[in-house]
Amino acid sequence: MTDPSIADPGIADPDGTAPIIEFADLRRSFVVRAKSGRLRRSKRVVHAVDGISARIAAGESVGYIGANGAGKSTTIKMITGVLVPTSGSVRTCGMTPVPQRRELARQVGVVFGQRSQLWWDLPLQDSFRILAAIHGLPAGDAAERIAALVAELELGRLLDTPVRQLSLGERMRGEVAAALVHRPRLLVLDEPTIGLDVLSKERLRQFLIAERERANMTLLLTTHDMSDIERLCERVLVVDRGRLAYDGTLPDLARLVALRRVLVVDLIEPHPPLHIPGVEHIGSELDGLRQRFAFAPETTTAAQVLAAVGVQAEVRDLTLEEPDIEDIVATLYRMPH
Template sequence: MSEPIIEFTDLRRTFVVRTKAGLLRRAKREVHAVDGISVTIQPGEACGYIGANGAGKSTTIKMITGILVPSAGTVRTCGMEPVANRRRLAREIGVVFGQRSQLWWDLPLRESFRILAAIHRIRAADARPRIDQLIADLALGDLLDTPVRQLSLGERMRGEVAAALVHRPRLLVLDEPTIGLDMISKERLRNFLQAERAQQGTTLLLTTHDMGDIERLCERVLVVDHGRLAYDGTLNGLAERVALQRVLVVDLTEAHAPLRVAGAENIGTELDGQRQRLAFSPEQTTAARVLAEVSAQAEVVDLTLEEPAIEEIVRTLYHGQVAS
C-alpha cells in the first residue's frame, strides 16, 4: 500500500484565550480547537472536511500545511512533517483559501502564473504547457491581461485554482472555494476539479458549507464538531445516519391549492399557493420525481432546491451520538 498523503494521529491544537474577569483582572481559559483527531487519507482520495463555524476545520488545515504547530499528536503530509519541511512541502501541495489570495493584486493575471512558476523553480519551457492547459480548462483566456483587482469574484476564484495547480501538486486543499459564487461559476469550477482529479490523480481535501460541493466532488466525508471527529465515511452513509430532508421550492404560474406529491410533504405555501415548498427524503424519492409530479398538476416557472445546512447535519449527528 502506498504512503498516505495525509496522516495525523491524536492531533490537538489548544489556544489560550484571555477574557475580562473584573475591572483590572483578566482570566485565561483554554480552547481546544482540535481535540484528538486521527485520520489517514490515501493518494487520489477526495475528502470533504465539514463542520459548523469554529469546529476546527481551518485550524486542522493550517497544521496540515505547516502554518501552525500542533499542541500534541503527530501529523505528516506527503510523507513530511509539515512545519519542519514547509519549503519542500510547498512543492507538493496547492492551497486555495476562499477569503485570501495568492495572486498579485495589481498585476495582470498572466504575470501571477509566471511568477508562481518561477517561485516553484519550474523552467519556463516546462511551465508554459501546464499554464496554457489551465487557462483553457478554466476559460481564463480573455482575462489574462486584466489586473487581478478588476476580476469578478468568480473570475478570481478560477484564477486562484489555476495558480494553486501550476506546479502539479499531489494534494490540493480547498478552503471554501465556492463561497459567494453564483450557480454558473460554482458549476464551472466543480466540473474543472472533477476533470483535473481524473486526469492528474490529485488528492482533494475540501472544506465547505455548500453540500453541493461535497456531493459533486467528494466520495468520503469527515465531519468535525467542537474539535472532534464525529463521522468518517461516505456521503450516502452520512445521509442514512442523519436522515435529513431536502426541500424543493416551486414557483407556479398562478395560485394553486396545496400540491400533493407521493414521497414528499407539503410544508408550506406562499402567495396564495403560487409558491410551494415540498420536503422529501433522498432515500425515498428524488428531486426529479417530485418535480415531475408537480409539473403534472401545475405549470412551474422557477424552482430551487434547498440542501440541509452543514450546521444542521452536524447538530443532528452530534445529538444522535449523545443520545446513543
C-alpha cells in the same frame, strides 16, 4: 461517534503506498484572554482541534465539513505547516509539515476562499509566472503548464487584467490555476466557491473533476455548500467542536442523519396546497403561487417530486434546498453513541 473503522495512521494503504495525509490524536489549543474586572484578566484554553485521527490515501477526494468554529481551518493550517500542533502527529505527503514546510510547498496547492495568493496590482499572467519561478519550474515546462490551465479554466481574455479588477468568479478560477501551476500531489480547497454564482460554481467543479482524473490528484475540500461535496467528494469527514463525528460516504451520512431536502416550486397560477404521496407539503406562499415540499432523498428524488407536481399544476421555477451542515452536525450529536 467517530467511525471505528479508521485505521491507525502510519500504516500503508492496501496498494502499498503511503497515505497523502495522516494525523493521529491531533490537537491544537489556544489561550484566550479576557478582562474580568477593572484590573484583573482571566484566561481560558480553547481546544480548536481536540484529538482527531484519520488517513487520506493518494487520489482520494475528501470533504472536511462542520459548523463555523468546528476546527476545519485549524486542521488545514496544521496539515499545510502554517500551525504547529499542540500535541499528536501529522504527516502530509510523507513530510512533517512545519519543519519541512518549504519542501512540502512543492507538493501541495492551497486555495483559501477568503485569501489570495495572487499579486493584487499585477496582471493575472504575471502571478502565474512568478509562482512558476518560485516553484523552480523550467521556463518551457512552466509556459506549457500555464497555457493548459489558462485554456481549461477559460482565463485567456483575463491574462492582462490586474487581479484587483477581476470579478470574484474570475479571481477564484485564477486562484485555482495558481495553486495547480506546479502540479501538486495534494490540492486543499477552503471554501473555494463562497460567493460564486451558480454558473461559476459549476464550471469550477467540472474542471476540478477532470483535473483530478488526469493527475490522480488528492483533493481535500472544506465547504458549507453540500452541492460541492456531492459533486466533488467520495468521502466525508464531519468535525464538530474539534472532534471527528463521522467518517464515511455522503449517502451513508444522509441515511444516518435522515435529513430531508426541500423542493420549492413557483407555479404559473395560484393553486391550493398540492398533495403528493410520500412527500410532505410544508407550506404555501403568495396564495399558493409558491409551495414547499420536504422529502427523504433515500426514498425519492427531486425529479420525481417535480414530476408529480407537474401533473397537477404548471411550474414556472424551482429551487432545491439542501440541509445545512450545522443541521447535519447537530443531528449527529443528538443521536445515541
